Amino acid sequence: xxxxxxxxxxxxxxxxLLITFPFLWLKLRxxxxxxxxxxxxxPDGAIRFFRNLAPVLxxxxxxxxxxxxxxxxxxxxxxxxxxxxxxxxRAFPVILVLTCLAAGPFLGPKYLTMxxxxxxxxxxxxxxxxxxxxxxLLVLGYAGFYAFGSYAYAVGQVLLPGLRxxxxxxxxxxxxxxxxxxxxxPCLRLRGDYLAIVTLGFAESFRELMRNLEITGGDKGLSLxxxxxxxxxxxxxxxxxxxxxxxxxxxxxxxxxxxLYHSPIGRAWVAIREDETAAACMGIPVVTMKxxxxxxxxxxxxxxxxxYAAFIGFVDPAACSFEQSVMVLAMVILGGxxxxxxxxxxxxxxxxxxxxxxxxxxxLSEYRLLLFGAIMVAMMLCRPQGLLGSAQxxxxxxxxx
Amino acid sequence: xxxPLLAARGLGKSFGGLKAVDDINLEARPGSLLSVxxxxxxxxxxxxxxxxxIYRPERGRVEFNGRNITGAPPHRVCHLGIARTFQNxxxxxxxxxxxxxxxxxxxxxxLAPWDIILRTPGFRRxxxxxxxxxxxxxxxxxxxxxxxxxxxxxxxGLQRRLEIARALAARPRVLLLDEPCxxxxxxxxxxxxxxxxxxxxxxxAILLIEHHMKVVMEISDRILVLDHGVALAEGEPAAIRSxxxxxxxxxxxxx
Numbered sequence: 001x002x003x004x005x006x007x008x009x010x011x012x013x014x015x016x017l018l019i020t021f022p023f024l025w026l027k028l029r030x031x032x033x034x035x036x037x038x039x040x041x042x043p044d045g046a047i048r049f050f051r052n053l054a055p056v057l058x059x060x061x062x063x064x065x066x067x068x069x070x071x072x073x074x075x076x077x078x079x080x081x082x083x084x085x086x087x088x089x090r091a092f093p094v095i096l097v098l099t100c101l102a103a104g105p106f107l108g109p110k111y112l113t114m115x116x117x118x119x120x121x122x123x124x125x126x127x128x129x130x131x132x133x134x135x136x137l138l139v140l141g142y143a144g145f146y147a148f149g150s151y152a153y154a155v156g157q158v159l160l161p162g163l164r165x166x167x168x169x170x171x172x173x174x175x176x177x178x179x180x181x182x183x184x185x186p187c188l189r190l191r192g193d194y195l196a197i198v199t200l201g202f203a204e205s206f207r208e209l210m211r212n213l214e215i216t217g218g219d220k221g222l223s224l225x226x227x228x229x230x231x232x233x234x235x236x237x238x239x240x241x242x243x244x245x246x247x248x249x250x251x252x253x254x255x256x257x258x259x260l261y262h263s264p265i266g267r268a269w270v271a272i273r274e275d276e277t278a279a280a281c282m283g284i285p286v287v288t289m290k291x292x293x294x295x296x297x298x299x300x301x302x303x304x305x306x307x308y309a310a311f312i313g314f315v316d317p318a319a320c321s322f323e324q325s326v327m328v329l330a331m332v333i334l335g336g337x338x339x340x341x342x343x344x345x346x347x348x349x350x351x352x353x354x355x356x357x358x359x360x361x362x363x364l365s366e367y368r369l370l371l372f373g374a375i376m377v378a379m380m381l382c383r384p385q386g387l388l389g390s391a392q393x394x395x396x397x398x399x400x401x
Numbered sequence: 402x403x404x405p406l407l408a409a410r411g412l413g414k415s416f417g418g419l420k421a422v423d424d425i426n427l428e429a430r431p432g433s434l435l436s437v438x439x440x441x442x443x444x445x446x447x448x449x450x451x452x453x454x455i456y457r458p459e460r461g462r463v464e465f466n467g468r469n470i471t472g473a474p475p476h477r478v479c480h481l482g483i484a485r486t487f488q489n490x491x492x493x494x495x496x497x498x499x500x501x502x503x504x505x506x507x508x509x510x511x512l513a514p515w516d517i518i519l520r521t522p523g524f525r526r527x528x529x530x531x532x533x534x535x536x537x538x539x540x541x542x543x544x545x546x547x548x549x550x551x552x553x554x555x556x557x558g559l560q561r562r563l564e565i566a567r568a569l570a571a572r573p574r575v576l577l578l579d580e581p582c583x584x585x586x587x588x589x590x591x592x593x594x595x596x597x598x599x600x601x602x603x604x605x606a607i608l609l610i611e612h613h614m615k616v617v618m619e620i621s622d623r624i625l626v627l628d629h630g631v632a633l634a635e636g637e638p639a640a641i642r643s644x645x646x647x648x649x650x651x652x653x654x655x656x
Binding site: 285 | 491
């Protein structure tokens, strides 16, 4: 019996109950006349909480139990392994992009919008994967670059009436890269946590700047001129245009990043992640390569930000919230650090699961972050390298030679 | 005698009050092997770190081919043609053995980003050449069958060999080996000795830190003895073996 009491799961649940006890089971009663505060027993919050949490805990427990006791785990893991291998196949991304494109005309506006948002997250996850996954630089302020892209376009179309998203896109991409480079410059001597904090500081100060400038509309945000938004094209409605655009861009980006990954540049990034000093001694210009990773990653975020602004027609400072940065980071980690299909899958899961949950079980959406936590814990236990992590790198060139 | 490729002139580096390396002179010539020996903490690895740019020496100069390269960053030093291995193995553990070697060829490729993204013929040729060279090196150190294995999964002895292959992939003219035989059994040590012997025929200048006295005496052209950061003696193996100061400080009676 004592052995079971010491089981991590039991300890974990007990700990959770203990920590949440004051918040869930008690309510503070203020007595303003006497100026006293007393805690009163109020379990209704807890009941609601656990009723909503039950499906989440159920899934986590099922996975854990399956792993622990089921004979099916091994074949399941094997099956997943071969599925991972499939994602590395050349035709896989092409089929995926074509399927998404073909599905476009049959999707209603609601699902098209969801598709666009998911695609924008994929674009960001792909970009962040370059710094965090490949080069091993932890960036906590990624949303800062995303917001930069949004605001650069929003302010641009105010200053230059007649600016269209397709004219601004390459410029914002390059500008985003330049901003990434500039933010990277002072960070280069920092490693690990320090770098994360500096990037976080960048995102926070950028948000404060946007909140306080007049041209950005402060807290209220900035609405784009209707003409600056993504327009319908012939018989294609605007949302379908945006959807097709985003699908193609995600495909193109994944393709480009994959080619960089399987090249001296990608190898240099991974080498820096693995051992910076050894990489330098083997001739890798560490500083330059880190800056390049940073800049490219920021450029993708800025591009996603621009598309967001051009699609929604509105930007506000919430775009660079810390939660946004953490969300993209969680997508990259869930998919598997360094894995390109992983970033796409992670983004899809972490965007669609909460969104669909909010549609189907509105009560659960309050516990979105808790759900993320549960997913992360389950993943760390079952597959610490991420869903699609650590697929053996195939050598394309060797196949050709 | 040929001119020295890599030379240290009055090199000094301290950590706080400790003079880790003090007024060291050395010259490495092509095709010859200079061993650096001394007790633990004598400053051997610090000396290597000063030569390869990991530390910036406080006094003295490092010269490569007559050029002053003191304080050049490690990747510049590598580009000039100085490669090294590490005392505590520093491979890229999550990369395959082949990728470990390919990384060191970074500065040989002069590809533009569009070459890489568009996979131009230039890119393909360059990658093919690098791959062939890397496979040759792996074969040479006895790792041909393990090219796709992750570095962390290799046995200790193979990891040491992979480090040598990786250093050679940078196409160095000077090779610094920091205790390549540490922790190896006699058979493995003999294997490394053979490797080093073939290396010398490539007209490489080799600097070797090693504790196996048998190895050092057998393959060195000259030996530099360090103690407490100071050069105790420098000379040919026979002279070092009979140097009373060296015996007292390091070799002991067993030598």
